[in-house]
Amino acid sequence: MARPRKDVKFQHRGSGSKARRPSASMSEISENASEPGSPTSQSRNGSLTTSQNDPPSAPPQSEYEKKKANFITRTIWTFIMIGGFFWAMFAGHIYIIIVVTAVQIISFKEVIAIANVPSRARSLRFTKSLNWYFLGTFMYFLYGESIIYYFKHVLLVDRILLPLATHHRFISFMLYIIGFVFFVGSLQKGHYRFQFTQFAWTHMALFLIVGQAHFVINNIFEGMIWFFLPVAMVITNDIWAYLCGITFGRTPLIKISPKKTWEGFLGAWFFTIVFAIGLTSVMIRYNYFICPVNDLGANIWTGLECRPNPVFVPRNYTLPVPLPAWTHLPSTFSIAPVQFHVFVLATFASLIAPFGGFFASGLKRTFKIKDFGDSIPGHGGMTDRMDCQFIMGSIAFMYYSSFIAIHQASVGSIIEAAITGLTPEEQMEVVKGLSRHLINQDVISPKVLEYLTGELKMR
16 A cells, blocks of 8 residues: 655545546646636645745625726726717718628627527537528528618619629529528437527527518618607616616516516606607607718718608697687797607607617526627627617618608609519610600700610611
């Protein structure tokens, strides 16, 4: 029997303590040894000796210091996000579209990451690749739909882009079918239930994040006011819900979010309406905010030119019942019709959009996580900040399309009808007819019609 070494000392917690697993103890020892200022280090002969050269370890941060550091980080990144947002909005529509695209990609990544951990543990191949493939396919379809709708007058006259525009939906469908076939081919025995759950989870994320972000993009194309106003209303509602809740909130609103109160909920509704009406009265004075996008190179300095939607033009309204004379208030007043629509949108932002946040809270409670990620220092994940914005963007687009948008013939729709419904000879007759009309209006020279007629004779 070997003699025990005298320089090794073992500390026992008690006679009934169990031996620790070697793997756990080795990891703990290695972690302690690698930390600066560690009180012990393991020598080569196995003895534990006190380090003489290491500096004394820093005292752990108190709870107050941690909260203070988090508050400073959160404040700094809040100003960074606000500054970046306003810079992108004033720099031009293309920049704010890039911001929205980045937000939806990061949010998709965070939501998918919740369910990707078990797939890595099961060593399933292609799960992550398929998620990104479906994201790319979905974005190609939705962004293509928007670009074709708003810029068909550019795409349909280009020889290279014309086939992509006219067959866009079929191309998108075939891209999805390729991903579907690849998913079925990647199914592994013993993991069917889990893989189909992942497939459904991916499609839920695509619908709730990418699908709703598509409506936000359309809001930008319809006019910056339809993008910025819903965003500002949601932020304002969130702030006032917090202030009203901590001031006089008493009655819990919903169990899934116990800090929300009815008092904060209704108080935020009132202040959001007041804020939205004031902000709208300022924004409708500038064409940059109310004009649909017809030039992606425009910015706040160059501006946009358009015929304003009638909802932005003030009208005179008379009360059905005259006010008493002692009130000294007029019975007739002038107001832009958009203010009535803003009242409805502010109501949606206050009473409906918060349920996007409640949905996200329920999702986090399901997976027992505090935040969706750490994409924004001090704030958590991108999804934690955008949960209400996505649903509000969808509501704003649906409301605008149903009650505000003016559906009339556009250059792009006429060109599309001519290209897809007329033969080349009929298209030339349309060109000649328009040329005659423009000649009679002294817009173009008669030589244009002579040139077109000569070209036709040569053919």
